Amino acid sequence: MMLQTFADSDWFDRVPKVELHLHLEGAIPLNTLWELLQKYGGDPEVPDMDALRRLFKYVDFPQFIKTWVWKNQYVREYEDFTFIGEAVARELVRMNVRYAEVFYSAPDFFRHGLTTQGITKAIRKGLNFVPDVEIALIADLVRDFGPEKAEITLREVAEVSELGVIGIGLGGSEQDFPPELFERVFEEARRLGFRTCAHAGEAAGPSSIWGVINVLKVDRIGHGTRALEDPKLIEFLTQSGIPLEVCPTSNICTGVVARMADHPVRKYQNxxxxxxxxxxxxVMFDTTLAEEYRALVDELDFSRSEIRKLILNGISCSWLPTDRKEKLQKLFSSDPNWQS
Ligand SMILES: [Zn+2]
Known part of the structure; x- marks a missing residue:
């Protein structure tokens, strides 16, 4: 491993970026979440910001989901979604993210009496306060509510797709809700003109990844970390070109991978x-996109040129129209921070 100069390390912050796998509710800046916590009377077991930070350490995937659910009880009204939408967009601008496709999990908030349509409108209102980053939305149908509810949510999303909802995703407890349950809803989503992706190979193994490929026919796979366990699957992914949305630090935090040096992303790249x-x-994994690039370079021997290619591949694998992709790729390559 080569020693880096300060300027080298700083490059990761300065370089323009795209994000294709980011959950709005997992990106709420800590101070924004703290404000929401106070708005609703707080939690005696979380008396200060340090306690909040400590809460975001997990031993496994189910504990992460438990913390996710705890946090969501403090996002209760439409104005909260506008508040977090704006805060997350500002953070993306700060990180030099120019384009992002962002998940939001409306079904998690139905218990507060909110609707998919209302949540979508409120988020878009918040995003519109920050014109320096373009954000498309992906509606997470959330596996844990089952396929019937997912079909209803999909119909509701279709009513507000003009608010920049370009795709649907499937997050939640992968180990308990296999892809096959959602075959019909994904078919319907495609018929309605949505792009599709699903989390797979994170909390469950290769069969879950095969399921999202063969049954859900996704355009992109969220994670795909455990594909490594099946050589035939690795071969298929290589041949087919189906993109993986790799999230290295997340996989360490939820215990899917023991440490960064063991992350399969290096093998996938090779x-x-x-x-x-x-x-x-x-925020829940205490990382940034710059930190992810740094980790790849420091611990998995990625070169800066490989990082640039990964960034450009993010644009290629986005769901932007072709002409917009080309414009963005040109914009990035001509950015003063691109080659420096
Ligand atoms: Zn995710």
Whole structure:
């Protein structure tokens, strides 16, 4: 491993970026979440920001989901979604993210009496306060609510797709809700003109990844970390070019991978699998996109030129129209921070 100068390390912050796997509710800046916590009377077990930070350490995936659910009880009204939408967009601008496709999990908030349509409108209102970053939305149908509810949510999303909802995703408890349950809803989503992706190979193994490929026919795979367990699957991913939304730090935090040096992303890159690098839930995993690039260089021997290619691949694998992709790729390559 080569020693880096300060300027080298700083480059990761300065370089323009895209994010394709980012959950709005996992990206709420800590101070924004703290304000929401106070708005609703707080939690005696979380008396200060340090306690909040400590809460975001997990031993495994189920504990992460538990913390996710705890946090969501403090996002209760439409104005909260506008508040977090604006805060997350400002953070993306600060990180030099120019384009992002962001998940939001409306079904998690139905218990507060909110609707998919209302949540979508409120988020878009907040995003519109920050014109320096373009954000497309992906509606997470959330596996844990089952396929019937997912079909209803999909119909509701279709009513507000003009607010920049370009795709649907499937997050939640992968180990308990296999992809096959959602075959019909994904078919319907495609018929309605949505792009599709699903989390797979994170909390469950290769069969879950095969399921999202063969049954859900996704355009992109969220994570795909455990594809490594199945050589036939690795071969298929290489040949087919289906992109993986790789989120290295997230996989360490939820215990899917023991340590960064063991992360399969290096093998995937060598193999020629189409990969994009993302943060997943940056605040909940105490990371940023710059940190992800740094980790790849420091611990997995990625070169800066490989990082540039990964960033450009993020644009290629986005769901922007072709002419917009080309414009963005030109904009990035001509950015003063691109080659420096
Ligand atoms: Zn995710």
């Amino acid at each position: 193999q020629g699998i189409s990969i994009t690098i993302n943060t997943d839930d940056p």
